[in-house]
Amino acid sequence: PQLVLMDEPLGALDKQLREHMQLELKEIHRKLGLTFVYVTHDQSEALTMSNRVAVFNDGTIQQIDTASALYETPTNRFVAGFIGDNTVFHGAVRSVDKDQCGVQLNDGANVTGINVNAATVATSVKACIRPERIRVHTDANRPAFNCVPATVNDVIYLGDHLRLRCQAGQTEATVKIALESQTLPQAGESVWLHLPPEHLRVYL
Numbered sequence: 001p002q003l004v005l006m007d008e009p010l011g012a013l014d015k016q017l018r019e020h021m022q023l024e025l026k027e028i029h030r031k032l033g034l035t036f037v038y039v040t041h042d043q044s045e046a047l048t049m050s051n052r053v054a055v056f057n058d059g060t061i062q063q064i065d066t067a068s069a070l071y072e073t074p075t076n077r078f079v080a081g082f083i084g085d086n087t088v089f090h091g092a093v094r095s096v097d098k099d100q101c102g103v104q105l106n107d108g109a110n111v112t113g114i115n116v117n118a119a120t121v122a123t124s125v126k127a128c129i130r131p132e133r134i135r136v137h138t139d140a141n142r143p144a145f146n147c148v149p150a151t152v153n154d155v156i157y158l159g160d161h162l163r164l165r166c167q168a169g170q171t172e173a174t175v176k177i178a179l180e181s182q183t184l185p186q187a188g189e190s191v192w193l194h195l196p197p198e199h200l201r202v203y204l
Contacts, residue, residue: 001034002034002035003034003035003036003037004034004035004036004037005037005039006025006036006037006038006039007039008039008040008041009025009038010022010040010045011040011042018045019048022045022048022049025038025049026048026049038050043082043083043084046067046083047067047070047071047083048067050067051066051067052064052065052066053065053066053067053070055070055078055079055082055083057078057082062075062076062078062079062082063075063076063079070083071083071084071130073201074116074201075116076116076117076203077126077128077203077204080128080201080203081128084130085130085131085174086128086129086130086131087128087129087131087134087171087172087173087174087175088126088127088128088171089103089105089106089111089126089127089128089129089148089168089171089195090105090106090124090125090126090127090170090171091103091104091105091106091111091124091125091127092104092122092123092124092125093115093119093120093121093122093123093125093202094110094121094122095121096115096119096120096121099114099115100112100113100114100115100197101113101115101119101125101202103125103127103202105127105148105169105171106169106170107148107168107169107170107171108169109147109148109149109169111127111145111146111148111195111197111200112145112146112197112200113127113129113195113197113200113201113202114197114198114200114201114202115202116201116202116203117202117203117204119202119203119204123204125202125203125204126202126203126204127195127200127201127202127203128200128201128202128203129195129199129200129201130199131163131174131175131176132176132177133195133196133199133200134173134175134176134193134194134195135193135194135196136164136175136177136185136191136192136193136194137191137192137193137194138191138192139190139192142192142194143194145197146194146195146196146197146200147192147193147194147195148168148169148192148193148195149168149169149190149191149192149193150166150167150168150169150173150190150191150192150193151166151167151188151189151190151191152164152165152166152185152186152187152188152189152190152191153165153166153167153172153187154187155184155185155186155187160178160179161176161177161178161179162176162177162179162184163175163176164176164177164185166191166193168193173193175193
C-alpha cells in the first residue's frame with residue numbers, strides 16, 4: 001500500500017507500553033517508507049509520532065504544521081489550548097506596534113506580546129504562555145517589564161522538574177521549573193512571574 005491509516009491504535013494500552021509502541025511504529029514507518037495517517041486525541045502522542053500534524057475542530061482544519069511549529073507558534077487560541085498546556089491571561093489591547101501589542105490584563109497589569117491575530121486597540125484578547133516559558137523572580141531581582149505579581153499555591157514534585165500552581169490576580173498560572181535552575185519557591189510565597197514577550201502570544 002502507499003498509505004496506512006491508523007485510528008487510535010494504542011488507545012487501550014497503558015502509558016509505558018504505549019510509549020514503547022510509539023517508537024516501534026516510528027521505526028516501522030522509517031523502514032517501510034510509507035505514508036502513515038495517524039488519528040489520535042492524545043496531544044503528546046501526536047507530537048511524538050508525526051512529521052506533520054493536522055489539528056481539527058468540528059471537522060475543520062485549524063492548522064497543519066510540524067510538531068514544533070504547532071507547539072511554539074500556534075495560529076489560534078484553539079490550537080494553543082489543544083496542543084500542550086497554557087496559562088491564559090484575559091485583557092484588552094491598549095497599543096499595537098507592528099507584530100506586537102500591549103495588553104492591559106483584567107487585574108491591571110500591563111504586558112507586551114506577539115499579536116498573532118492582528119487584534120486592534122480596545123479588543124478583548126487572551127494572552128497565552130507555556131508553563132516552561134514563565135520565569136519566577138523575587139521582588140529584588142525581577143525584570144522591569146512584563147511581570148505580574150503572584151502567590152504560590154502549590155509546589156508539585158515531578159522528578160526532573162517542579163510544577164507550580166500560582167494565583168496571579170484573577171488567573172491561575174501554571175509554571176514549570178527545572179530543579180537545579182534557581183532557588184526553589186515554597187507554597188505561600190509571594191513571587192513575580194516574568195512573561196517574556198517573545199513567548200507571550202496574544203489571541204482574539
